Amino acid sequence: MKDIIQLLPDSVANQIAAGEVVQRPASVVKELMENSIDAGATKIQIILKNAGKSRVQVIDDGKGMSPRDARMAFERHATSKIATANDLFHIRTMGFRGEALASISSVAEVELKTKRADDELGTYLFITDSELRRQDSVQCSNGTNLLVKNLFYTVPARRKFLKSDGTELRNIVNEFLRVALTSPRVAFTLVNNGVELYNLPASGLRQRVVNAFGKVMDSRLVSIHCETGIVTIEGFTCVPQHAKKSYGEQFFFVNNRFMKHSFFHRAVQEAYSGLIAPEMLPSYFLYLTVDPSTIDVNIHPTKTEIKFQDETAIFQILLASVREALGKFNIAPAIDFDTEGKVDFPEPTENDEAPKAPRVEYNPAYNPFHYRSSLSPSDSNFEHPYPRPDREKAPAHWEKLFQGLEESRREVQTEMPGMEEKLEEYDAGGTFAQLGGRYIVAPGRSSVMFIDQKRAHERVLFERYHESLEQRREQGQKSLFPERISFAGEDYLLVKELREDLAFLGFELAEGEEMEFILHATPSGMSYARGRAVLVDLIEHYKNTEHSIKEEMKKHLALSMAKAASLSYNTPLNRGEMSELFATLSACKSPGYTVEGRTIAHVLHIDEINRWF
Ligand code: ADP
Ligand code: MG
Secondary structure, eight states: OOOOOOOOOHHHHHHHHHHHHOSSHHHHHHHHHHHHHHTTOSEEEEEEEGGGTSEEEEEEOSOOOOHHHHHHTTSTTOOSSOOSGGGGGGOOSSOOSSOHHHHHHHHSEEEEEEEOTTOSSEEEEEEETTEEEEEEEEOOOSEEEEEEESTTTTOHHHHHTOOOHHHHHHHHHHHHHHHHTTOTTSEEEEEETTEEEEEEOSOOHHHHHHHHHOGGGGGTEEEEEEEOSSOEEEEEEEOGGGOBSSSSSEEEEETTEEEBOHHHHHHHHHHTBTTBOTTOBOOEEEEEEOOGGGEEOOOOTTOOBOEETTHHHHHHHHHHHHHHHHHHTTSSOOOOGGGTTOOOOOOOOTTOOOOOOOOOOOOTTOOHHHHHHHTOTTSTTOOOSSOOOOTTTSOGGGHHHHHHHHHHHHHHHHHSTTOOOOOOOBOOSSOOEEETTTEEEEEBSSEEEEEEHHHHHHHHHHHHHHHHHHTTOOOEEEEEEEEEEEOOHHHHHHHHHHHHHHHHHTOEEEEOSTTEEEEEEEETTSOHHHHHHHHHHHHHHHHHHOOSSHHHHHHHHHHHHHHHHSOOTTOOOOHHHHHHHHHHHHTSSSOSBOTTSOBOEEEEEHHHHHHHO
16 A cells, blocks of 8 residues: 655645634734834834735834845744744744744735845745745835735635624724734834724823723823732723723733733722622733743744733732722722731711711501501402403503513423413503512512513613614604714724614714714614713624624614613612503513513412412
């Protein structure tokens, strides 16, 4: 038998490596930006066409390459940044694997112009399929100009997996910001299809954050500075009032490299405990510096998780320093290590009144048994305070609610066979009560219905919004005093993409200057201020659940909007409101469950209650 193992040609090996390094246009942008930073550039321009699918061009004023280096740069494992294995532990550059250019040139067409300051002429290269097709001397400016065209044209399967331009562009913006935040002293511009999305001048770190995320950030940032033997932590977190509901503004860097670290994220979150609701996320931009030999750099090229030797200690330091920074900002009590464990009593002053003994108030006339006996249905004189319509007599639009409940009940019954029940009628006339700021309780003759107010409202709103998106029916109300809303990069692009659909939800947005929109109309039945807040919430929520398919998108948009606009728990409801919610819920197509499948209403039958006694 013949031997069957052979070495793969370079072009194939590179394509396989490219699968790891180059997943989407955003990966190309990231690799090229990092190369420009490593080359000492002070100004980096990124020019995209069709969110990088057609073109990614990165122009820098860095040190450039010699003709030989330019050719070498496209070989696999060709790097100027490390020479020995030991160098791996002292990496100070963003790249070091020598894989990026080789990978990119195996899955795209690459044109390079590069010149060192001392050279008279620069070098031009044209590479496709990992093969050098042309090399010339050219007149060009100092630095490197790299153009990547038709990404994945050699791998149609990969090209097919690229998402919509909007999604790819948002991925690019994410990578762009991660890199831009590591190098505030470098100026960056990002342009797509001729539209400038970012223009970040060289600045200090704080100004970089403000330029990248909007002027509003300036008043929200709290500085952090903490030096210990294990780690130095610098950067900013934000005041608790501006915590958000979704991820997007949480940045950790270690030795100036972006990383994700869920354990350290918990430390920051913990520092905010008691200051923000558990589901809220503070924005933070935190830079950790550690001895490079105490972290594991030998990780997957695109993975952003990094292993630390002193993880638990860093957790504690992070927690304490964020907490202290918030305390200095007069928001949270600072941790004071000297007095920890001691209770601090204020000294009484001359003017203080004598302390009062606590008193319990009670009503001596109250008799719980009296109340109970007078309402006993077994009493022949018993009369309900309100008339109780039965199902037949109930208004027609309640029927759906009854059916929905019957359905959910049937499901329960298949789980617990034996339970033979007949659905009871409920009284929308007035016996509704609110329980625990969350449930609407509707007692019937032989059962009680509990309705989750938020979920019910969410269902009602969802069906309403979904319908107006389906029917393309606008339902906004114009404001006399339209205001500007500015969005951070990623959100801005998202709003731009969704603008037409938002109009059918009632949000009329005109484009303003610099990442701003002018909000001309908000959904009817909502105050302008509330509408504005709902829009911001809606974008936050949608960001995490977006779907590319149009149909799905409508559903998600309607759901995001319903979630943002639905009434919250602990909102007191009067009888009229409860009765209206009940009626509108019963008119819904699926009143029994929320879109995400959570129970909206539950019926407790008297048989069950009888079992308690
Ligand atoms: P790595 O960055 O890991 O070294 P790359 O494939 O990204 O690997 O780049 C290979 C080499 O090409 C780099 O080590 C560097 O010497 C050179 N190079 C790449 N981009 C630039 C640039 N913009 N300016 C100057 N040199 C560059
Ligand atoms: Mg590189």
